[in-house]
Amino acid sequence: MTIVIGANFGYTVLAAAGIAIQCFVTGIGVTAARKKYNVQYPDNGGGRFSDKLSDEDWVAFNNIKRVSDNYSEQVGPVLTMLILAGLFQPKLAASLGVVHMIGRFIYGKAYVSKGPGARVYGAPFMGLSFIGMILTAAYNAAMITVFA
Numbered sequence: 001m002t003i004v005i006g007a008n009f010g011y012t013v014l015a016a017a018g019i020a021i022q023c024f025v026t027g028i029g030v031t032a033a034r035k036k037y038n039v040q041y042p043d044n045g046g047g048r049f050s051d052k053l054s055d056e057d058w059v060a061f062n063n064i065k066r067v068s069d070n071y072s073e074q075v076g077p078v079l080t081m082l083i084l085a086g087l088f089q090p091k092l093a094a095s096l097g098v099v100h101m102i103g104r105f106i107y108g109k110a111y112v113s114k115g116p117g118a119r120v121y122g123a124p125f126m127g128l129s130f131i132g133m134i135l136t137a138a139y140n141a142a143m144i145t146v147f148a
Contacts, residue, residue, distance in 0.1 A: 005087065012086025015097025016079055022101055023075045026068045026108060033064040063115060067108040074126075081133035088140035093133060100129040 034040065037057050043049040045062040053061065078100060086093035103125025110118035 006090070008090040009086055010090075011094035012082060012090045012097070015086075015094040015101075016082055018101055019075065019079060019082070019097060019104075022104060023071045026071045030065050030068045033061050037061045059115070060112075063112050066116070067111050071104065071108075074130075078130055078133070081130065081137055085133045085136035085140075087137075089136050092136055096129045096132045096136070099125055099132075103127075103129060 037050075037053055037060070039045065039049045039053070039061055045058070045065050050058055050061060082093055082097050082100075085096065103122040105122070107119050107122025107126060110121045
């Protein structure tokens with residue numbers, strides 16, 4: 001079997017671009033929080049600048065920072081699996097990418113407003129969509145190699 005990248009792969013690329021933009025915007029939120037709470041670089045929430053924050057402000061800053069860090073930690077594997085799945089099933093992969101973005105949005109808003117425990121509202125969407133991307137890529141790869 002030959003992989004042909006058709007016009008529908010554009011949906012996958014749009015989903016990947018959406019995830020990249022969302023990750024970038026999450027980082028902008030950290031920049032705004034640094035200004036708001038006067039936490040200068042290279043302080044990541046546990047250094048000299050953040051030591052001067054009240055407990056409430058320290059938690060608020062670190063919640064915002066953690067949402068961004070978590071996104072940065074996961075965006076590589078997610079985009080990789082999204083693109084690989086999209087080579088075989090572009091519309092399915094794009095749909096999984098959109099579900100991931102929705103889950104990431106819910107995760108971030110809940111985490112920032114209610115704390116780490118609230119991340120459970122968005123995490124299932126993120127996790128299940130990522131598993132879907134992995135299974136889609138792996139199944140289709142197996143079908144053109146092992147079971148061809």
